[in-house]
Amino acid sequence: MDVVQLQRRYTEYLTSLFTDGFLDEQFKQLQELQDENSPDFVFEVVNLFFEDSERLLNELAKALVQPSIDFKKVDAHVHQLKGSSSSIGAGRVKNVCVAFRNICEEQNIEGCLRCMQQIKHEYSLVKNKLENLIRLEQQIIQAGGEIPVVE
Amino acid sequence: MGSSSRNGDNGEKFHVLAVDDSQVDRVFMERLLKNSDCRVTTAENGVRAMEYLWSEKEQGQSKVNMIITDYSMPGMNGYELLKKVKRSSVMKDIPVVIVSSENIPARIEKCLEEGAKEFMLKPLQQSDVKRLRCHLTELQQLVK
Numbered sequence: 001m002d003v004v005q006l007q008r009r010y011t012e013y014l015t016s017l018f019t020d021g022f023l024d025e026q027f028k029q030l031q032e033l034q035d036e037n038s039p040d041f042v043f044e045v046v047n048l049f050f051e052d053s054e055r056l057l058n059e060l061a062k063a064l065v066q067p068s069i070d071f072k073k074v075d076a077h078v079h080q081l082k083g084s085s086s087s088i089g090a091g092r093v094k095n096v097c098v099a100f101r102n103i104c105e106e107q108n109i110e111g112c113l114r115c116m117q118q119i120k121h122e123y124s125l126v127k128n129k130l131e132n133l134i135r136l137e138q139q140i141i142q143a144g145g146e147i148p149v150v151e
Numbered sequence: 152m153g154s155s156s157r158n159g160d161n162g163e164k165f166h167v168l169a170v171d172d173s174q175v176d177r178v179f180m181e182r183l184l185k186n187s188d189c190r191v192t193t194a195e196n197g198v199r200a201m202e203y204l205w206s207e208k209e210q211g212q213s214k215v216n217m218i219i220t221d222y223s224m225p226g227m228n229g230y231e232l233l234k235k236v237k238r239s240s241v242m243k244d245i246p247v248v249i250v251s252s253e254n255i256p257a258r259i260e261k262c263l264e265e266g267a268k269e270f271m272l273k274p275l276q277q278s279d280v281k282r283l284r285c286h287l288t289e290l291q292q293l294v295k
Contacts, residue, residue: 029276041182080173
């Protein structure tokens, strides 16, 4: 596939991620921070997000199987996940976190378990999409092109 | 702990200590600050931040010109760090900016009352940091 086709595919894909809410405006901030001095910035931050999220999801899973759930702990983990997803622009993950925190406050066990499923689902979706996006970026660069800016 | 600066500019660059327990946010904040021509040192919590500030003072290295700290951190949170800095005879003049993902008026008020220069909402944007930088440089000039 030539550079122009790759760039078009990239633009369409990224636009769809914004339209579907997987990514929000904050992701554009991240992209704007990538330049010749830090050419892998988005990749670096996204990977940190993956590491962080996976750790937090593990902690959440552990916290939720305890005989007596420590809602404060669950809330603390969700708060952290909300923070990092918000910082990179993973809109849907962030929104589930917001809902999750409200459910924690109510100390609603079933609600928490449902939110947990939702978060896992949204996280795996956005992870997959970000990986696809980064792969497209790398293909464009390898083909000698520049990554298009999507407004 | 991480520290970075351009060669030969140590004395002149605006030096910021960025404190946040989230690695994603530390990296993000560092980039925003560097893009505003700052030298950045990061710390992952209040205790490390205090250790750095004290060691810096002892070694007579270039002063920290600003502290930007997340509010919610385990152990010593941003508010507690703010208090410690403001109550220290050596550090009280360092401007402290608090950032938080939560817009809670009572929280904002108490931070400002304790001497925080500004309270900003996360996620931060480049424009926020640029504005902050200009504002604080102006203040520095006025004091001189």
